[in-house]
Amino acid sequence: MDEVLEITEEQFTVALAIPNEDFVYRQVPLTELDKESARFPLPANFTIKYSRGEKELSVSWSAHTSVQQVFEVIGLSANMKGEFKDIKRYKVFSLPVHFLRDVEGIEKVVHSPVFNGNPAPIGSPNIYAHASIFFPESEQVEIRKKLSTYCQQNYGASYCEVDIASLEARVEALKARADNTRYHRCLKNEPPQITVTETVY
Amino acid sequence: MSSYTKEPNESLLSTNSHYTSYNKLGEGYRVANNQQDDYITHPIVIGNINNAIRDIDSLSAVRSLYSVTGNLKVGYDALPDFKRVRILSRPAVGSGYIQIGVSGIRQMRAAIKQPIDAIIDRAEKIKALAFDWDDDGALPIETALVDASVEFLKQYYNYVSQHYNPIELPEISPCPDGSIDLDWHTPNAQLLINIRKDNAGEDYTAYYYGDKHNNKVQVKGSTPVNEFAEHLAVWMKYLK
Numbered sequence: 001m002d003e004v005l006e007i008t009e010e011q012f013t014v015a016l017a018i019p020n021e022d023f024v025y026r027q028v029p030l031t032e033l034d035k036e037s038a039r040f041p042l043p044a045n046f047t048i049k050y051s052r053g054e055k056e057l058s059v060s061w062s063a064h065t066s067v068q069q070v071f072e073v074i075g076l077s078a079n080m081k082g083e084f085k086d087i088k089r090y091k092v093f094s095l096p097v098h099f100l101r102d103v104e105g106i107e108k109v110v111h112s113p114v115f116n117g118n119p120a121p122i123g124s125p126n127i128y129a130h131a132s133i134f135f136p137e138s139e140q141v142e143i144r145k146k147l148s149t150y151c152q153q154n155y156g157a158s159y160c161e162v163d164i165a166s167l168e169a170r171v172e173a174l175k176a177r178a179d180n181t182r183y184h185r186c187l188k189n190e191p192p193q194i195t196v197t198e199t200v201y
Numbered sequence: 202m203s204s205y206t207k208e209p210n211e212s213l214l215s216t217n218s219h220y221t222s223y224n225k226l227g228e229g230y231r232v233a234n235n236q237q238d239d240y241i242t243h244p245i246v247i248g249n250i251n252n253a254i255r256d257i258d259s260l261s262a263v264r265s266l267y268s269v270t271g272n273l274k275v276g277y278d279a280l281p282d283f284k285r286v287r288i289l290s291r292p293a294v295g296s297g298y299i300q301i302g303v304s305g306i307r308q309m310r311a312a313i314k315q316p317i318d319a320i321i322d323r324a325e326k327i328k329a330l331a332f333d334w335d336d337d338g339a340l341p342i343e344t345a346l347v348d349a350s351v352e353f354l355k356q357y358y359n360y361v362s363q364h365y366n367p368i369e370l371p372e373i374s375p376c377p378d379g380s381i382d383l384d385w386h387t388p389n390a391q392l393l394i395n396i397r398k399d400n401a402g403e404d405y406t407a408y409y410y411g412d413k414h415n416n417k418v419q420v421k422g423s424t425p426v427n428e429f430a431e432h433l434a435v436w437m438k439y440l441k
Binding site for chain 2: 029031032033036037038039042043044047048049050051052079080081085086089140141142144145148149152
């Protein structure tokens with residue numbers, strides 16, 4: 001049975017307004033070095049690779065995803081070696097949008113859906129909930145520090161705890177479906193409607 | 202008699218027997234030997250036990266024990282975290298001295314060196330990171346950048362500790378863009394220093410932001426790592 005996201009291709013091209021009351025989820029890869037750290041997440045976990053052409057910090061908008069779905073997308077994404085990412089190596093933190101917009105230097109928090117195809121290639125799922133935090137490179141030190149401090153000081157609320165074992169099972173089931181998942185398929189664009197108007201003389 | 206061995210900078214402890222006075226260290230500063238252990242006795246003024254213990258890297262630094270709080274007989278577990286140095290007992294109020302066993306000083310010295318060693322160990326691990334070390338396309342960290350960052354840290358850490366007060370050591374972390382973070386978060390203040398190649402791509406620059414929490418008393422800017430930014434060093438005294 002096909003599993004299709006109830007969103008059209010065209011909707012991926014339309015950025016919706018993110019209300020202040022919502023949250024965004026930041027996925028943080030947990031390295032061996034991070035495991036030695038007394039604190040987590042660190043400012044380094046909020047780095048934008050400007051030198052590699054990145055211009056934004058990627059997050060997921062809570063209105064169109066859940067923590068479980070964030071992990072599912074991670075598990076269906078390929079790393080640089082072409083292997084699926086290991087969800088056990090990730091942690092997810094939620095950040096309130098109003099907090100982000102109050103941080104001096106953050107220019108905008110916007111919806112930025114990622115559409116890779118219909119169906120999307122295996123390893124590169126579509127991410128309708130994708131959102132972006134923009135801040136200039138000149139402000140990155142202050143902003144990275146403030147984002148990590150928020151997560152550390154509000155760890156209980158910010159850290160998104162999940163049952164990783166059941167999620168792994170879910171991700172394995174999704175992988176078995178290849179590109180036949182809601183992360184790879186969405187609704188085709190509807191053909192243009194022809195409206196006939198009757199003119200009465 | 203304990204098996205304490207003389208070391209070059211510890212001559213003040215080397216010849217004592219029972220409660221010998223040592224005027225070199227100031228009035229009231231005595232070294233004693235009982236049958237269990239050698240210990241030194243210090244007069245006490247108000248200060249912070251953690252800061253004082255952190256300074257014991259040589260016997261001359263033991264003078265900083267003048268800053269130990271209250272009338273304490275100090276015991277210690279040589280744990281790598283300064284905050285976990287344990288006060289074992291409190292002698293009678295009014296004695297005005299702190300007693301620290303000589304072997305304990307060695308243990309504490311070992312404990313003191315551990316955090317710095319840990320930073321150096323961690324720096325070596327950072328050097329070994331290969332491309333894609335975070336499974337998300339992270340860039341490797343240049344060896345020269347890691348070395349420059351450690352030297353930068355030592356320079357500021359030593360300056361602040363000598364001129365103002367001992368400060369916490371930071372978390373040293375690799376960033377996915379190939380730069381290095383030195384990250385402090387203390388009860389008093391927070392500071393992030395990011396060290397990377399400058400825009401010209403030749404020399405290393407330290408970009409920093411700090412505050413005394415809630416955006417108070419901010420410090421922000423950048424400095425070449427081969428220059429000494431005294432205003433930054435002065436601000437770093439808050440990182441205690």
